Amino acid sequence: MNNSIPIRTRHLFQELDELLIHKLKSLPNEQWNAPTLAGSWTVKQIAAHLLDGNLRAISMLRDGYFGQVPGQISSYQDLVSYLNGLNADWILATNRLSPQVLVDLLETSGKEYRNLLRRLKPFEKALFSVAWAGEEESLNWFHVAREYTEKWHHTQQIFLATDPDDHSLFSKRFFLPYLETSLRALPYHYRSIESPKGALVKIIITGQFYHTWWMKRIDSEWRLIPFSKLEPSAQLTISDKIAWRIFTKGIPFEMAVQEVEVKGDQKLAFHLLKLLAVMA
Secondary structure, eight states: OOOSOOOOOGGGHHHHHHHHHHHHHTOOGGGGGOBOSSTTOBHHHHHHHHHHHHHHHIIIIITOOOOSOOSOOOSHHHHHHHHHHHHHHHHHHHTTSOHHHHHHHHHHHHHHHHHHHHHSOTTSBOSSOOGGGTOSSOBHHHHHHHHHHHHHHHHHHHHHHHOTTOOGGGSHHHHHHHHHHHGGGHHHHTTTOOOOTTOEEEEEEESSSOEEEEEEEETTEEEEESOOSSOOSEEEEEEHHHHHHHHTTOSOHHHHHHHSEEEEOHHHHHGGGGOOOSOO
């Protein structure tokens, strides 16, 4: 369970929702069918998926209703397959809904969803763990931050598909919490990478702001550390426009390699390009 310094995100949900709703209301009909980085999903299908997130959370957190529970989930891949099935069923069913209906439902459900998140006590055990960070149990603050990353990256997929010159979501206020949360997966992601004790990895994100993360090999595990004055074993510099795509399967590994700058141990650095902060 992640007992490190919590990431504050609850105060950002309303602003993020408002940006999304404003964008969706401004779209001409043809843009609702625009392709996105979310696999085969269109803008309309991403909007439907975000609505599903709101409604399922309300059903579970408010009403204690979980619908059809699978018989057995014994592995991470079992969980991913189950969630993929739920997502596919929902997208198929909501194809019959108009864009206006989706927007109306996003507005009303979003308010109730945000109210539920505000009632969660940050340091109590969450209903669901953050599996992509390797946790079997998580605290509520991490669960909420994970939910923020889900909403942020799907909203950005819509922005990119419909108005690629709109970089609103890359401001430090919105993007840094997304990065801070996503990169909490680093120690788990590097768990299979053997390096000498004391090995250091430095990650630099550039763009509308500049920020760094450090990770150190301590005994038999990797840990995030605040900073180091030592020369890193591997250093990876990534632009903000590429980083979020790496963490959400929005860019192939071979293409990502061409978009980053590496110093030091290439194997150690390039492993980060396979990090996923989504259930996939």
